[in-house]
Amino acid sequence: xxxVVQSPLSLxxxxxxxxxxxxxxxxxxxxxxxxxxxxxxxxTFLFMLTSSGIEKKxxxxxxxxxxxxxxxxxxxxxxQTGDSAVYLCAVEGTTDKLIFGTGTRLQVFP
Amino acid sequence: xxxxxxxxxxxxxxxxxxxxxRCHQTENHRYMYWYRQDPxxxxxxxxxxxxxxxxDKGEVSDGYSVSRSKTEDFLLTLESATSSQTSxxxxxxxxxxxxxxxxxxxxxxxxxxx
Numbered sequence: 001x002x003x004v005v006q007s008p009l010s011l012x013x014x015x016x017x018x019x020x021x022x023x024x025x026x027x028x029x030x031x032x033x034x035x036x037x038x039x040x041x042x043x044t045f046l047f048m049l050t051s052s053g054i055e056k057k058x059x060x061x062x063x064x065x066x067x068x069x070x071x072x073x074x075x076x077x078x079x080q081t082g083d084s085a086v087y088l089c090a091v092e093g094t095t096d097k098l099i100f101g102t103g104t105r106l107q108v109f110p
Numbered sequence: 111x112x113x114x115x116x117x118x119x120x121x122x123x124x125x126x127x128x129x130x131x132r133c134h135q136t137e138n139h140r141y142m143y144w145y146r147q148d149p150x151x152x153x154x155x156x157x158x159x160x161x162x163x164x165x166d167k168g169e170v171s172d173g174y175s176v177s178r179s180k181t182e183d184f185l186l187t188l189e190s191a192t193s194s195q196t197s198x199x200x201x202x203x204x205x206x207x208x209x210x211x212x213x214x215x216x217x218x219x220x221x222x223x224x
Contacts, residue, residue: 043153043200090153098153098155
């Protein structure tokens with residue numbers, strides 16, 4: 001059965017800290033892994049990682065994919081209160097469906 | 111932002127009543143999905159569609175039906191709402207999963223069944 005597991009479930013840090021969010025997966029014929037940020041609205045797309053693109057960076061956010069060990073990490077450096085959100089990891093396989101993890105809730109305090 | 115809208119945004123309904131949620135897209139994407147989001151479960155797929163009149167069940171399809179009579183609209187119906195269907199419902203679209211394109215989500219519909 002395809003599954004996506006995120007850890008930790010919850011994380012509390014202070015502004016300026018660096019955080020690492022984890023996503024491990026088991027999926028038939030992996031196609032892509034996606035990271036989303038969800039605040040009090042719909043998830044917004046952050047990164048897509050595929051076999052041809054295993055490392056992405058945008059500002060303070062970066063992500064890598066390890067296809068051998070079947071996991072991805074999302075790094076956020078110099079965190080800000082605006083980074084507080086639930087971060088969702090999703091994986092796409094042969095079923096053409098996105099399988100989501102339960103998310104990591106990040107709280108950043110001043 | 112991708113042109114995807116959900117309606118209504120909020121709804122309170124009584125147990126046993128039928129409810130229909132609408133997802134409308136202006137992107138002409140072939141694939142559309144309905145998810146529900148509940149604490150501790152993340153997003154779970156209810157039904158999805160891979161074209162007009164082509165739909166299939168997801169992992170939590172019991173109690174739900176869908177219809178796609180035209181490319182831009184994907185309707186989710188609760189034939190007889192139950193309290194366990196209180197949730198936030200998200201619609202998503204993708205151009206073509208075969209091309210590894212990202213999914214775009216609607217703003218969500220908060221449904222409360224009392």
